[in-house]
Amino acid sequence: MSQDTELQRKKTSWLVAKLGALVVAMFAFGWAMIPLYDLICEVTGLGGRTGDQYTYDPAQMQPDTSRLVRVSFLANTNAGMTWEFKADRNSVRVHPGEVREVNFIVRNTSDRPMVGQAIPSLIPGNAVNFFHKTECFCFEYQLLEPGESMEMPLRFVVDPDLPPNVDAVTLSYALFDITDMALR
Amino acid sequence: MSAVIDAHHDDHDHHGPDKGIGRWLFTTNHKDIGTLYLWFSFAMFLVGGVMALIVRAELFQPGMQFVTPDFFNQMTTMHGLIMVFGAIMPAFVGLANWMIPMMIGASDMALPRMNNLSFWILPFAFAMLLSTLFMEGGAPNFGWTFYAPLSTTYGPDSTTYFIFAVHLMGASSIMGAINIIATVLNMRAPGMTLMKMPLFVWTWLITAYLLIAVMPVLAGLVTMMLFDIHFGTSFFNAAGGGDPVMFQHIFWFFGHPEVYIMILPAFGIISHIIPTFARKPLFGYDSMVYAIASIAFLSFIVWAHHMFTVGMPLAGVLFFMYATMLIAVPTGVKVFNWVATMWRGSMTFETPMLFAIAFVVLFTIGGFSGVMLAIAPADIQYHDTYFVVAHFHYVLVPGALFSLFAAAYYWLPKWCGRMYDETLGKIHFWMSFIGVNIAFFPQHFVGLAGMPRRIPDYPLQFADLNMISTVGAFVFGLSQLVFLFVVIKAIRSGEPASDRVWEGAHGLEWTVPSPAPYHTFTHPPKVPESEMHT
Numbered sequence: 123m124s125q126d127t128e129l130q131r132k133k134t135s136w137l138v139a140k141l142g143a144l145v146v147a148m149f150a151f152g153w154a155m156i157p158l159y160d161l162i163c164e165v166t167g168l169g170g171r172t173g174d175q176y177t178y179d180p181a182q183m184q185p186d187t188s189r190l191v192r193v194s195f196l197a198n199t200n201a202g203m204t205w206e207f208k209a210d211r212n213s214v215r216v217h218p219g220e221v222r223e224v225n226f227i228v229r230n231t232s233d234r235p236m237v238g239q240a241i242p243s244l245i246p247g248n249a250v251n252f253f254h255k256t257e258c259f260c261f262e263y264q265l266l267e268p269g270e271s272m273e274m275p276l277r278f279v280v281d282p283d284l285p286p287n288v289d290a291v292t293l294s295y296a297l298f299d300i301t302d303m304a305l306r
Numbered sequence: 307m308s309a310v311i312d313a314h315h316d317d318h319d320h321h322g323p324d325k326g327i328g329r330w331l332f333t334t335n336h337k338d339i340g341t342l343y344l345w346f347s348f349a350m351f352l353v354g355g356v357m358a359l360i361v362r363a364e365l366f367q368p369g370m371q372f373v374t375p376d377f378f379n380q381m382t383t384m385h386g387l388i389m390v391f392g393a394i395m396p397a398f399v400g401l402a403n404w405m406i407p408m409m410i411g412a413s414d415m416a417l418p419r420m421n422n423l424s425f426w427i428l429p430f431a432f433a434m435l436l437s438t439l440f441m442e443g444g445a446p447n448f449g450w451t452f453y454a455p456l457s458t459t460y461g462p463d464s465t466t467y468f469i470f471a472v473h474l475m476g477a478s479s480i481m482g483a484i485n486i487i488a489t490v491l492n493m494r495a496p497g498m499t500l501m502k503m504p505l506f507v508w509t510w511l512i513t514a515y516l517l518i519a520v521m522p523v524l525a526g527l528v529t530m531m532l533f534d535i536h537f538g539t540s541f542f543n544a545a546g547g548g549d550p551v552m553f554q555h556i557f558w559f560f561g562h563p564e565v566y567i568m569i570l571p572a573f574g575i576i577s578h579i580i581p582t583f584a585r586k587p588l589f590g591y592d593s594m595v596y597a598i599a600s601i602a603f604l605s606f607i608v609w610a611h612h613m614f615t616v617g618m619p620l621a622g623v624l625f626f627m628y629a630t631m632l633i634a635v636p637t638g639v640k641v642f643n644w645v646a647t648m649w650r651g652s653m654t655f656e657t658p659m660l661f662a663i664a665f666v667v668l669f670t671i672g673g674f675s676g677v678m679l680a681i682a683p684a685d686i687q688y689h690d691t692y693f694v695v696a697h698f699h700y701v702l703v704p705g706a707l708f709s710l711f712a713a714a715y716y717w718l719p720k721w722c723g724r725m726y727d728e729t730l731g732k733i734h735f736w737m738s739f740i741g742v743n744i745a746f747f748p749q750h751f752v753g754l755a756g757m758p759r760r761i762p763d764y765p766l767q768f769a770d771l772n773m774i775s776t777v778g779a780f781v782f783g784l785s786q787l788v789f790l791f792v793v794i795k796a797i798r799s800g801e802p803a804s805d806r807v808w809e810g811a812h813g814l815e816w817t818v819p820s821p822a823p824y825h826t827f828t829h830p831p832k833v834p835e836s837e838m839h840t
Contacts (some may be wrong), residue, residue: 134416134488141484152556155539159552168619169549200545236778245617271732281440298545303538 136223167250170243172293175261176254178221178279185219186282193280195228196294205266205301207240210273215257218282226259227296229271237304239263240295249291250280263300311582313689316660322824331426334418335824336403341721342425343400344714348790350392350432352580355783357385358552362779365772368764378762379447380439386450387468390568391475392432395700397710398571399424399482402510406486408815408822410832411495413479416488423524424481431474438464445795451561454542454553465535469528476521483517486510494816495830501595504589504813504839506840507576508595512602519606524560527553540660551616558609566605568599569669569701572709573640576662578813579712580644585810597636597654612687623682630680634673641670655809657731663715664704664739670699675750690760693753699746703782704739711738711789718793719807724820725799728791737785798823812837 132187160268163169206229216222229293230236240260244250255261259274266272323329323338333339360381361728364372373381403421415421438445443462446452457465490511494503503511540546542553573594582589589593609818610618610626618626644666653659661673673696681686688694714758719725748771753759757768803820814837818826 130492134492137488137491138417138484139546141487141518145480145484146520148519149522149526152523153530154554156530156552158554159549163549166619168622171549172838239545241547296544300545303540303546 127176130139135237142242146237159265167247168200169252170245170247170294172242172244172250172253172255175258175277178254178256183219183279183282185217187217187280189218190215191218191284191288191289193222193278193294194251195224195226195288198294198296199297200299203238205230205236205238205296205297205299206239206271207297216280218284220279221256221277223275223277226276227271227298228264228266228274228297230266230268233268235267235301236299237263237265237266237301239300240297242243243294243296245292245294248285249288252284253291253293254281254290260295265304270304316744323432328366330471332422334414334417334422336407336418336421337721337822337824339415339421339425340400340402340404343396343403345423346428347395347400349394350388350396351579352386352786352789354385354393355786357388359783360781361385362776364762365764366776367449367768367773368766373762375762376447379449379760380445381661383446383449383759384439384451385433387435387446388432389702390450391472391566392428392435394568394706394710395479396515396763398510398568398706399479399708400453400577401571401710401713401717402482402486402508404721405703405815406489406507406510407493408818408826409507409813410498411827411833412489412816413487413582413825413828416493416669420481421485424485425479427481427650428475428522431478431609432469434467434474434692435471438462440466441467451557452531454531454534456552457655458531458542460596461535466532469532472528473525476525479517479521479697483514483521486514487518490514494562494726495827495833497833498838501592503834504574505577505594506571506574507570508568509577509598512566512598516567516602516605520560520563520567523556524564527560529558530556550639551613553609554613554616558612559606561612562609563602565698565701566601566705570602572665572669572706575706575709575713575716576644576665579658579662579716580647580666581812582716582808582810583656583662584648584653586647586651587647587812588643589646590639594643597639600636603637604629608633611680611682611685614682615689626680627680628673631677634677637673641666641673656734657726657728658712658716659737660732661708661715664714664735665708668704668708668742669701672697672702672705688753690757690758692749692757693754695759696746696749696753700751704742708738710736714789716808717815718796719803720815720820723819724795724796724801724805725791725807726796726800728797730788734785734792736790737788738782741778741780741782741785744776745782746778748772748775748778787800 142234163171192213193194194213195211197207199205199207208227210225210227214224216220228238242260255276255278257275257277259276264272264274323335326585330338330342360373361378364378403415419709439462443464445464446457446462447469448456448461490507530541534543540548542548542550544550551685572749574822577588608626608630610622611630614623663745676691679694679697715731752771755768757764805818805820806816807820813832814833817837
């Protein structure tokens with residue numbers, strides 16, 4: 123009998139150790155979902171997150187003059203953000219492979235210095251990986267004095283490999299107040 | 307019967323419970339801990355129920371009557387959290403503690419000290435959660451799903467207490483689950499192979515694995531929230547490069563298995579009660595086991611059906627839609643088996659059986675509205691309306707909760723050695739049955755007509771149905787006091803119960819005396835063929 127109990131105790135400790143390892147593994151998996159999510163978004167274009175700065179090489183990319191793609195711009199301020207924020211035009215038509223520049227205008231309407239950060243999002247998802255920004259104000263934050271305004275350039279090129287069924291993309295910017303975060 | 311219960315004990319086992327409060331504080335006895343869990347969950351059920359009645363009272367008429375919109379939101383949030391984590395889950399754990407060792411012929415749970423710990427964490431967790439009601443800024447008001455950034459950027463200061471309360475509940479559930487798995491896998495009496503285990507044990511074994519798989523994810527999620535709130539990280543803050551939609555993915559990766567954690571043990575209970583009162587063995591035992599396992603597996607790959615409106619590519623929508631509908635197949639198998647068990651049985655309708663039959667009927671209605679919600683294009687209209695509220699209350703109240711009532715009436719005579727009052731039990735049943743349908747059925751209609759959930763006010767055209775719903779909710783709420791009375795009356799002055807209690811009951815738990823002695827099966831019993839499930 124006591125030998126049985128001893129054996130059972132051993133079996134139980136081993137099982138509990140395995141289950142404990144499963145708990146730790148699932149906790150780790152919860153955190154691993156963050157890079158996994160980013161990876162899936164990056165590969166599929168879900169979430170509309172456009173990539174980092176792109177180096178444009180004219181030799182590599184021939185403008186495709188047979189196609190015209192309409193790129194529309196949305197400029198929004200997030201809740202609690204008091205700045206004025208708009209694009210200098212609503213949309214442009216571009217040939218894939220051709221570099222274009224659009225200006226966004228921003229003004230700090232408050233009476234204190236503030237820091238803003240624009241976050242881009244692009245639809246449709248299958249165009250996200252074919253929209254390249256060679257220069258964008260969204261790569262850095264903006265510090266504006268009270269009443270100060272600024273023209274911010276966005277320079278982009280649509281990849282000639284853009285899926286053929288896409289003839290219009292919409293690029294949206296949400297402007298966040300990150301003054302507190304920047305101070306920290 | 308006495309052939310099964312071994313008469314000779316080891317010396318150190320031969321004692322009853324300690325005296326006084328110490329018995330409950332330091333107990334490692336599975337029956338004591340089961341009792342603690344059950345009473346605790348009933349107390350939480352009443353607390354959460356009062357919150358639901360505050361919500362329903364406010365919705366009795368359009369316009370603002372009793373509470374502020376912010377307090378209304380606190381009530382819906384706390385009601386959800388308390389019912390899920392404080393009432394339904396601990397009640398099932400309590401049943402597992404009481405019944406699993408007796409069903410498999412084990413002397414106790416495998417890890418009795420950890421068992422004590424996993425219970426005694428809970429009062430602290432819920433004291434912490436409830437204390438937020440009295441804090442400046444109020445309790446959590448962002449819904450039980452606590453979506454970021456509502457709960458991070460815009461949450462009240464008390465959110466931190468909520469986070470630590472969830473950590474504690476998670477720790478308690480994980481320890482409870484490890485204990486159950488260890489007990490079931492290592493402590494079964496000789497001859498009880500896995501495919502001969504009672505179904506309640508099977509459902510709990512699988513539920514315990516679900517708990518171990520998803521509670522750590524929930525712990526990780528609330529930890530990320532904690533970092534976002536206090537340490538300047540941006541997991542869910544778009545301004546810092548995070549993504550609020552990711553919150554929903556992680557939450558529902560936990561959340562969908564969680565809803566099956568609350569229903570699988572109910573399936574087990576019903577699979578005991580229907581054969582007992584139909585006086586026939588359960589139809590399709592093996593298919594029941596496979597159905598539970600399939601439902602558990604599918605629960606991990608359907609989470610995004612809660613998120614059809616947040617944006618997904620078509621392929622994703624289709625996958626989650628079809629995977630969700632697939633769950634109807636194993637669930638249909640179970641419902642079929644229960645009905646087939648009753649087919650040509652010599653049925654009697656004692657209170658546990660009434661609750662069990664109501665479970666089958668009403669849970670199926672909840673399942674059907676679930677299939678409706680799974681239809682992605684239609685879900686865009688149903689999303690966040692009262693139709694969703696009606697759906698999940700149909701599966702949780704006449705589903706999970708009715709199974710708990712059924713279990714309480716079914717095993718109460720074994721626990722306290724006395725019968726409950728059958729007439730009062732039936733009054734409780736009919737009040738609950740009528741109340742629950744009056745409360746929740748109209749919510750389907752207001753939902754389809756476009757009434758959003760979690761809003762304290764509504765346009766005039768929803769007034770009549772909301773009034774009916776509130777009346778039903780109060781009938782249902784008050785009938786639970788009848789239940790409390792029935793239980794207390796049974797414990798104090800019920801007729802003595804026989805060992806078998808129910809004529810058609812089979813299983814090891816019915817071979818021990820009523821009330822079940824403090825220690826049962828100190829030596830593994832030989833399981834008689836007549837008590838086996840197949």
